[in-house]
Each structure stands twice: as C-alpha cells, then as structure tokens.
Amino acid sequence: MNDRFMKISIIVMIFSTLLVSLTVQDVTAESVPEWVKNNALWYGQGDISESEFLNAIKFLIDSGIIIIEDSKINLKVMEAQVIIPNGNFDVSGSGFYKPLNLEINKNTKVTWVNDDSVPHNIQSQDELGKVTDMFNSPPLNTGDRFEYTFEEEGVYHYYCSFHPWRVGVVTVQ
Numbered sequence: 001m002n003d004r005f006m007k008i009s010i011i012v013m014i015f016s017t018l019l020v021s022l023t024v025q026d027v028t029a030e031s032v033p034e035w036v037k038n039n040a041l042w043y044g045q046g047d048i049s050e051s052e053f054l055n056a057i058k059f060l061i062d063s064g065i066i067i068i069e070d071s072k073i074n075l076k077v078m079e080a081q082v083i084i085p086n087g088n089f090d091v092s093g094s095g096f097y098k099p100l101n102l103e104i105n106k107n108t109k110v111t112w113v114n115d116d117s118v119p120h121n122i123q124s125q126d127e128l129g130k131v132t133d134m135f136n137s138p139p140l141n142t143g144d145r146f147e148y149t150f151e152e153e154g155v156y157h158y159y160c161s162f163h164p165w166r167v168g169v170v171t172v173q
C-alpha cells in the first residue's frame with residue numbers, strides 16, 4: 001500500500017466516523033454544511049469522484065471542523081505472539097508452540113519468543129513440509145525474538161529445523 005493511498009484511507013475513515021457520530025448524536029451537525037454531507041453520500045454511491053470527495057474533506061479541515069493532530073493519527077498495528085515454551089526441544093514432552101495454531105487477521109505482526117533453555121529457529125514450510133523462504137529466523141537463543149508480518153490470507157506452516165518434530169501453524173483470515 002503506498003503512502004498516498006494510506007493517507008486517503010485514514011481521511012476517509014475519520015470522515016466516516018465523524019459522519020456516523022454526527023448522525024448518532026446530532027450534536028454539532030449544523031457545523032457540517034449540507035453539501036459536504038451530500039458529497040459523502042454521493043461518493044458512497046459512486047456518483048462523484050475521489051478528488052471531489054477529498055475537496056469536501058479539505059474544506060472541513062481548512063474551516064476547522066475536522067481537526068487533525070498528527071500525533072493522534074496512528075495506524076493500529078495488530079500484534080500477536082507465539083511462545084516457544086520451556087521443554088519445546090523434548091521430542092517426548094508436551095512443549096508445543098503456544099498457540100499451536102495461531103489465528104490472526106491480515107497485517108498482524110507475529111513475534112515468536114524462545115522461552116526454552118536451548119536454541120530454536122522458525123522455518124516456513126509448504127503443505128508438504130518443504131522449507132520455503134517466506135519467513136526464516138536465525139537460531140534464537142533463550143529470550144530471543146523473531147518477527148514476521150502476515151499480509152495475505154492463508155494457512156502457513158512452520159517448524160524448527162533443530163527439532164523437526166515441532167511444527168506449528170499460523171492461520172491468517
């Protein structure tokens with residue numbers, strides 16, 4: 001996603017939120033001109049172009065109806081963790097990855113944390129167990145972390161090449 005598109009998405013999001021809250025509370029609705037509301041409706045229906053819609057938003061910003069504080073516009077980054085628990089190395093133990101199948105939404109950053117007493121690594125695999133180069137960590141010592149952000153839906157398999165009986169799954173919706 002490029003920067004410009006991201007900015008437009010944020011503005012559209014802010015604007016829709018504003019409109020919804022105006023509709024619900026009807027507190028300061030009179031400060032938003034009728035033509036701006038119509039523009040939003042028409043944009044939603046595909047009757048006007050993106051630049052016409054953005055001009056309406058620009059008007060709201062210029063006239064101080066929408067106040068944007070840079071520091072408050074942060075895209076929410078979703079995060080999740082997989083713990084490599086103590087005893088994970090033991091083939092006869094129950095030290096499965098926690099969780100064994102991590103379920104996340106797209107654009108979630110996953111961090112694997114090695115809580116075991118020995119090094120492990122994370123190697124992505126295809127459905128047949130062949131190592132792929134999608135996400136591959138170096139050896140992780142105790143306490144080390146490895147991050148990867150999943151951007152596409154799918155079911156992703158991985159394992160540890162030192163302890164190949166340890167396999168895990170990340171399911172991205």
Ligand SMILES: [Cu+2]
Pocket residue numbers: 088089119120121160161162163166
């Ligand atoms: Cu391992």
